[in-house]
Amino acid sequence: MAQKPSIPKGTRDFGPVETARRGYIFSTIRSVFELFGFAPIETPSIENLSTLMGKYGEEGDKLLFKILNSGEWARALESETVTADASARLTSKVSEKGLRYDLTVPFARFVVQHRNELTLPFKRYQIQPVWRADRPQKGRYREFYQCDADMVGSDSLINEVELLQMIDEVFARLGIRITIKLNNRKVLAGIAETIGEPDRLTDITVAIDKIDKIGLDNVRAELIERGLTDSAVERLVPFLTISGDTGERLAALRDALAGSETGLLGVAELQMVIDTVTNLGMRADVELDVSLARGLNYYTGTIIEVKARDVEIGSISGGGRYDNLTGVFGMPGLSGVGISFGADRIYDVLTALDLFPADVTPAPTVMFANFGEKEARAAMGMMKQLRAAGIPCEIYPDAAKMKKQMAYADSRHIPYVAIVGESEAAEGKLTLKDMTTGTQTLLTPAEAVNITK
Amino acid sequence: MAQKPSIPKGTRDFGPVETARRGYIFSTIRSVFELFGFAPIETPSIENLSTLMGKYGEEGDKLLFKILNSGEWARALESETVTADASARLTSKVSEKGLRYDLTVPFARFVVQHRNELTLPFKRYQIQPVWRADRPQKGRYREFYQCDADMVGSDSLINEVELLQMIDEVFARLGIRITIKLNNRKVLAGIAETIGEPDRLTDITVAIDKIDKIGLDNVRAELIERGLTDSAVERLVPFLTISGDTGERLAALRDALAGSETGLLGVAELQMVIDTVTNLGMRADVELDVSLARGLNYYTGTIIEVKARDVEIGSISGGGRYDNLTGVFGMPGLSGVGISFGADRIYDVLTALDLFPADVTPAPTVMFANFGEKEARAAMGMMKQLRAAGIPCEIYPDAAKMKKQMAYADSRHIPYVAIVGESEAAEGKLTLKDMTTGTQTLLTPAEAVNITK
Numbered sequence: 001m002a003q004k005p006s007i008p009k010g011t012r013d014f015g016p017v018e019t020a021r022r023g024y025i026f027s028t029i030r031s032v033f034e035l036f037g038f039a040p041i042e043t044p045s046i047e048n049l050s051t052l053m054g055k056y057g058e059e060g061d062k063l064l065f066k067i068l069n070s071g072e073w074a075r076a077l078e079s080e081t082v083t084a085d086a087s088a089r090l091t092s093k094v095s096e097k098g099l100r101y102d103l104t105v106p107f108a109r110f111v112v113q114h115r116n117e118l119t120l121p122f123k124r125y126q127i128q129p130v131w132r133a134d135r136p137q138k139g140r141y142r143e144f145y146q147c148d149a150d151m152v153g154s155d156s157l158i159n160e161v162e163l164l165q166m167i168d169e170v171f172a173r174l175g176i177r178i179t180i181k182l183n184n185r186k187v188l189a190g191i192a193e194t195i196g197e198p199d200r201l202t203d204i205t206v207a208i209d210k211i212d213k214i215g216l217d218n219v220r221a222e223l224i225e226r227g228l229t230d231s232a233v234e235r236l237v238p239f240l241t242i243s244g245d246t247g248e249r250l251a252a253l254r255d256a257l258a259g260s261e262t263g264l265l266g267v268a269e270l271q272m273v274i275d276t277v278t279n280l281g282m283r284a285d286v287e288l289d290v291s292l293a294r295g296l297n298y299y300t301g302t303i304i305e306v307k308a309r310d311v312e313i314g315s316i317s318g319g320g321r322y323d324n325l326t327g328v329f330g331m332p333g334l335s336g337v338g339i340s341f342g343a344d345r346i347y348d349v350l351t352a353l354d355l356f357p358a359d360v361t362p363a364p365t366v367m368f369a370n371f372g373e374k375e376a377r378a379a380m381g382m383m384k385q386l387r388a389a390g391i392p393c394e395i396y397p398d399a400a401k402m403k404k405q406m407a408y409a410d411s412r413h414i415p416y417v418a419i420v421g422e423s424e425a426a427e428g429k430l431t432l433k434d435m436t437t438g439t440q441t442l443l444t445p446a447e448a449v450n451i452t453k
Numbered sequence: 454m455a456q457k458p459s460i461p462k463g464t465r466d467f468g469p470v471e472t473a474r475r476g477y478i479f480s481t482i483r484s485v486f487e488l489f490g491f492a493p494i495e496t497p498s499i500e501n502l503s504t505l506m507g508k509y510g511e512e513g514d515k516l517l518f519k520i521l522n523s524g525e526w527a528r529a530l531e532s533e534t535v536t537a538d539a540s541a542r543l544t545s546k547v548s549e550k551g552l553r554y555d556l557t558v559p560f561a562r563f564v565v566q567h568r569n570e571l572t573l574p575f576k577r578y579q580i581q582p583v584w585r586a587d588r589p590q591k592g593r594y595r596e597f598y599q600c601d602a603d604m605v606g607s608d609s610l611i612n613e614v615e616l617l618q619m620i621d622e623v624f625a626r627l628g629i630r631i632t633i634k635l636n637n638r639k640v641l642a643g644i645a646e647t648i649g650e651p652d653r654l655t656d657i658t659v660a661i662d663k664i665d666k667i668g669l670d671n672v673r674a675e676l677i678e679r680g681l682t683d684s685a686v687e688r689l690v691p692f693l694t695i696s697g698d699t700g701e702r703l704a705a706l707r708d709a710l711a712g713s714e715t716g717l718l719g720v721a722e723l724q725m726v727i728d729t730v731t732n733l734g735m736r737a738d739v740e741l742d743v744s745l746a747r748g749l750n751y752y753t754g755t756i757i758e759v760k761a762r763d764v765e766i767g768s769i770s771g772g773g774r775y776d777n778l779t780g781v782f783g784m785p786g787l788s789g790v791g792i793s794f795g796a797d798r799i800y801d802v803l804t805a806l807d808l809f810p811a812d813v814t815p816a817p818t819v820m821f822a823n824f825g826e827k828e829a830r831a832a833m834g835m836m837k838q839l840r841a842a843g844i845p846c847e848i849y850p851d852a853a854k855m856k857k858q859m860a861y862a863d864s865r866h867i868p869y870v871a872i873v874g875e876s877e878a879a880e881g882k883l884t885l886k887d888m889t890t891g892t893q894t895l896l897t898p899a900e901a902v903n904i905t906k
Contacts, residue, residue, distance in 0.1 A: 005504060005562040005782045008550050011497035013563055015570065016577070019493040035840050037847025039815035039865075040472040044464035044596055045498065045552075045582060046518075051458060065499075068519040068548050070586045075537030082535050084528030094547075095521050097461050099498075109458040110466055117468065119864040121850055124469070129498065133523045143497055156850035158829060165837075276830065280837055329458045362492035376611060377729065384618070384733055387488050394490025397574055397609035411572040412492075 010134070010142030016362035022145075024360040025174070025343050025350070026127055029147045032170045033125040036162055038149045041124045043106040045131075049098045055105045055328070062088075063132045065142075066095040099131035103148045104325065104338070111152055112329035120153030120334075141344065150338030152325070159337045160273045160302045160321070161280070167306055167317055167339060168277075168284045174346065175355045177309040178316070179285040183292035184270050185299050185320070187253065190263015191290075194256065195235040197228055204228075204236070205293035211240060212291060239290055246274060249288045269301060285309070298322045304339060308349045316345045364392035365452050366416045367409045368430075372399045378425035379418065385445040391452050393418070409435060416452055463587065463595030469815035471800075475598075477813040478627070478796050478803070479580055482600045485623045486578040489615055491602045494577045496559040498584075502551045508558045508781065515541075516585045518595075519548040552584035556601045557778065557791070564605055565782035573606030573787075594797065603791030605778070612790045613726045613755045613774070614733070620759055620770055620792060621730075621737045627799065628808045630762040631769070632738040636745035637723050638752045638773070640706065643716015644743075647709065648688040650681055657681075657689070658746035664693060665744065692743055699727060702741045722754060738762070751775045757792060761802045769798045818905050819846035819869045820862045821883075822855065831878035832871070838898040844905050846871070862888060869905055 007013060014022060030040075046067060053061050069076075076093040080086070100106055103126045111122065127147045134140055149166065151159045164180060171178045192201045203226045211219050216237070223233045242252045250271055257263030274286060284306075292303050301321035308316055319339030326334045350356050366386060368379040379395055386393050396405045409417050419431040424442070432448050433440045443451070460466060467475060483493075499520065506514050522529075529546040533539070553559055556579045564575065580600045587593055602619065604612045617633060624631045645654045656679045664672050669690070676686045695705045703724055710716030727739060737759075745756050754774035761769055772792030779787045803809050819839060821832040832848055839846050849858045862870050872884040877895070885901050886893045896904070 005566045006501060007497050007504075007562075007566075008499050008501055011499055013497070013567065014495040015567065016492035016494060019495050022495075023493065034817070035843070035845045037817035037820070037845060039469035040476065041469060042467040042472050042475075044460050044466065046461050046464055046584070046596060048459060048461055051460075062523070065523075066521040067552075068521045068544065070515070070518075072537040072540040074535050074540040074543050077530070077535045078537060080535075082527050082530045082533075084525040084531060087525040087527040090527050091521065099520075109460075113458045113460075114466065114468065119861055121861075123847070131499070143499060151850070154850040158823075158833075158848060158850045161833065162847070162850075169840075276833070279830070280833060364487070364490035367490070370611075377732070380611075380614065380729070380733055387622075390488070392488050392490060394576070394615070395611060397604070397607040397611045397615075408572055408574075 008142070010136030010140075012141060012143070020360055020362040021350070021356050022343065022347060024356065025346055026145070026147065028173050029170055029341050029343075030125070030127060032166055032173065033149050035169070036123075036149075036166045038123045038125040038151075041107075041110060041126055042128060043100070043103075043110055043126070045100055045129070046097050047100055047106060047109070049092070049096055051109050052098050052101055052105060056101055060101065063134055064101055065099040065131045065133050066091055067097045067099070069094055069096060100128070101132060102130050103128060103146045103340070104150075107148070107150060108325045109329055111334070112326050112331045115331060121151055122153055123149070123151045125149040139344070139348070145343045147341040147343055148338060150336055152334050152336035155321075155323075155335040157269060157272050157276075157302075160269075160304075161276045163304065163319065163337060163339050164273065164277045164282070164286070165280065167304070168282050170317075170341065171306070172283050174350060176316075176346070176349055176353070177284075179287060179307045179309055180282075181287055181289040181292050181305045181307065182270060182274065183289055183303040184266035185301055185303060186262050186266025186269065187257070187290065188266075188293060190257045190260035190266055191236065191239050193260045193262060194239075195232045197232045200226075200228060200232075216240060242290060246286070246288045249290070250274070253288075253290065266301075273302060294318060294320065298325065300324070302337065311349045311352045313345055313349060313352075315342070316349060317341045361413060363412045363414045364394050365414070366391060366393035366418050366432075366448070367405075367412075367414045368393065368395040368418045368420060369402065369405050370396040370399045371419075371421050375420050375422060375425050378428075379420040379430070382418070382420065382428075382430055382445040382448075386449055386452070389449040389453070391449060418448065461595070463589030463593075465594060465596070473813055473815040474803070474809050475796065475800060477809065478799055479598070479600065481626050482623055482794050482796075483578070483580060485619055485626065486602050488622070489602075489619045491576045491578040491604075494560075494563060494579055495581060496553070496556075496563055496579070498553050498582070499550050500553055500559060500562070502545070502549055504562050505551050505554055505558060509554055513554065516587055517554055518552040518584045518586050519544055520550040520552070522547055522549055553581070554585060555583050556581060556599045556793070557603075560601070560603060561778045562782055564787070565779050565784045568784060574604055575606055576602070576604045578602040592797070592801070598796045600794040600796055601791060603789055605787050605789035608774075608776075608788040610722060610725050610729075610755075613722075613757075614729045616757065616772065616790060616792050617726065617730045617735070617739070618733065620757070621735050623770075623794065624759070625736050627803060629769075629799070629802055629806070630737075632740060632760045632762055633735075634740055634742035634745050634758045634760065635723060635727065636742055636756040637719035638754055638756060639715050639719030639722065640710070640743065641719075641746060643710045643713035643719055644689065644692050646713045646715060647692075648685045650685045653679075653681060653685075669693060695743060699739070699741045702743070703727075706741075706743065719754075726755065747771060747773065751778065753777070755790065764802045764805045766798055766802060766805075768795070769802060770794045814866060816865045816867045817845035817847050818867070819844060819871050819885075819901070820858075820865075820867045821846065821848040821871045821873060822858050823849040823852045824872075824874050825852045828873050828875060828878050831881075832873040832883070835871070835873065835881075835883055835898040835901075839902055839905070842902040842906070844902060871901065 073094045129145050242249050254267045299320035300323040303320040305315045306317035321337040323335045370376050417433045431440050526547045582598050695702050707720045752773035753776040756773040758768045759770035774790040776788045823829050870886045884893050884895050
């Protein structure tokens with residue numbers, strides 16, 4: 001019996017228009033990555049679970065898609081007591097491999113595995129899908145693309161400057177006005193030190209990360225709940241309410257952090273990065289945001305987040321510096337900095353602002369109508385000439401009613417229909433119909449090339 | 454303790470050079486698909502097992518990568534007797550989803566699922582990875598890309614003509630000389646009918662498919678073993694030994710199939726397709742090959758296979774017509790025809806023949822050397838001008854010894870190094886070193902653009 005076909009929850013089919021538009025985003029990002037000297041790599045979709053497990057926290061381990069071992073996988077369970085609550089423990093017995101969860105851990109694994117073939121510093125980009133067994137919800141998918149660029153093997157702030165210019169260029173090309181928010185983990189560490197809670201950095205950053213969402217009072221309450229002293233929390237508040245333009249904020253921060261060497265280093269790094277990109281000229285707004293932590297504990301220096309200025313949506317790009325990404329794979333002390341572009345959110349922003357260019361379309365430029373065997377042969381000859389000149393075209397495969405052929409051209413938004421009837425075929429010409437204006441012109445194939453190019 | 458990182462058997466990391474070269478293959482194929490009016494779609498990597506199972510034969514079912522259900526997957530086994538030999542039966546209890554095995558079944562599923570949004574005929578292309586739990590061996594991988602173009606909803610032979618021209622164009626662009634072998638399932642059916650074994654078509658085609666590999670005598674023996682009568686086998690031999698050029702072969706075939714309506718229809722289809730592409734002009738050799746069956750039972754008309762002429766390797770592209778691909782999903786009677794390009798084998802052919810263009814490289818055109826903070830700032834300003842003109846470039850991030858910087862540029866095969874020392878910075882110029890010739894020239898950034906463009 002025929003099945004009613006469907007796809008798993010949280011996954012998506014992309015039709016022609018969506019795929020063409022997604023391709024436009026990927027190729028824009030890819031060309032900017034290459035303009036900045038980043039080289040592409042690809043890693044397998046399937047990694048050993050030993051590579052993936054323990055890298056994304058306990059929750060992340062649960063969200064990994066695990067692949068059932070091939071063959072007689074149940075053999076490994078024969079001597080086990082198989083109960084529902086033993087699932088987590090039994091997983092390692094029936095599954096050795098999992099689907100890529102992000103591009104960062106595979107990149108770290110790649111660098112260490114191929115250390116002898118790579119010249120450092122190594123700049124790579126990677127545009128590939130990742131999979132997470134998240135509960136599907138609006139805007140959150142179980143399969144989605146990440147577009148990452150990272151540089152490892154150099155702690156120079158020039159890398160930060162390059163990444164910020166790259167972000168600027170990507171969004172300028174896409175036509176999206178953005179604000180780049182910057183912070184520095186050393187500043188956050190300096191704050192923790194200054195308020196006398198140097199070991200509570202994680203608690204503080206997690207709380208600070210929420211300030212935009214839950215407001216100052218709730219963050220204050222949460223910090224108390226997390227066990228910070230009242231006085232520490234009071235000493236923290238001024239840091240969260242620093243105001244003015246970026247220059248004023250940096251100055252205020254420098255004063256407030258006067259007692260912390262780490263904190264001052266963070267301020268100096270921010271100052272250098274902001275000054276340099278400002279002098280080079282940015283179309284994006286660049287601002288300091290001390291509340292920015294991105295909840296990711298592996299950042300050790302610069303933290304970057306990008307927001308669209310004209311659409312209410314989460315961050316559309318982000319990243320930062322990490323100093324020990326490859327340590328877990330046995331290669332400590334390699335500094336890196338990277339950014340990631342979120343293709344799905346960028347797609348939503350381009351849609352909301354109607355920014356996809358009209359020529360980003362899955363349709364050919366010309367459809368040759370089909371008037372029967374002999375005319376079709378003549379049409380195919382002309383089509384060959386148009387194609388040789390780079391004009392995408394096709395012929396309607398059947399000599400169907402003209403109304404049906406035109407409806408097909410319409411539904412695909414094909415801009416021109418070429419009519420090669422008996423008289424055109426005899427003359428070696430075609431009648432080109434502009435589907436927008438309705439105008440029809442008798443042309444040689446060479447003339448048609450010039451018009452449709 | 455640090456792990457020694459590795460990837461699963463049968464999977465691959467692609468470094469910068471390989472990824473750039475693979476990208477060249479994909480983008481060549483993609484542009485030709487688009488030149489011929491095919492529209493891109495993408496389907497999820499993860500499909501429901503109900504969509505995949507039973508579509509690739511018993512062996513295929515085993516080769517599907519299955520994904521372990523999330524959460525307490527072992528609950529479903531609590532009341533089961535879990536033994537090794539029950540693995541196959543128990544799989545459906547712990548796994549509902551699998552990885553895409555090819556692009557054809559997901560495409561059929563897509564067409565049926567989205568039938569109300571699609572205008573027929575529907576021409577789609579799809580370039581995505583597929584996964585098979587095959588025993589890894591040389592040239593066979595567990596994750597590899599397929600590049601498919603299919604047209605459904607039209608039984609016109611114009612589609613075959615288009616596909617053959619498309620194959621011709623792809624390989625002409627890649628510089629690979631090819632032979633396109635053609636056959637038609639109706640011819641094979643006609644042969645089966647003529648030799649008096651109309652129901653043994655599968656046995657015959659499977660055996661015929663082996664003629665190149667094991668020779669006529671072994672095929673003959675195998676057919677006898679499969680239960681064909683001696684007389685049927687004797688009547689078959691002439692079909693396998695038809696010789697001469699394609700015109701002569703077609704004529705001989707027409708004579709030999711005179712008693713089979715189906716067989717004659719197949720010959721007429723082949724004749725029309727071959728005549729039409731020949732008149733339009735093909736760079737590829739096109740030849741009739743009655744031994745061609747491609748072992749795939751779903752082809753119902755034209756069968757296509759492409760061989761590289763200058764490298765001993767299996768087929769590098771292939772396809773054919775199928776009349777009931779969507780039937781299993783509840784949409785019978787939809788005729789389709791398609792081809793698939795094998796990116797891995799094409800990669801091997803291009804490598805063997807040294808055909809990758811020199812500008813298919815993951816390196817930027819210019820590396821700016823780094824002489825310290827002040828010079829680097831000047832260099833970054835000039836780099837911005839080069840990038841604005843589309844020249845991919847980068848700056849070495851640290852003011853390392855010049856020897857180290859040059860070694861980096863060398864190892865990445867970067868063609869030009871731009872030197873911005875104190876004097877160049879003062880003048881707003883750069884010294885451009887051609888890394889091939891060693892020549893150094895003092896230039897303005899605008900002049901550097903003209904040279905490196």
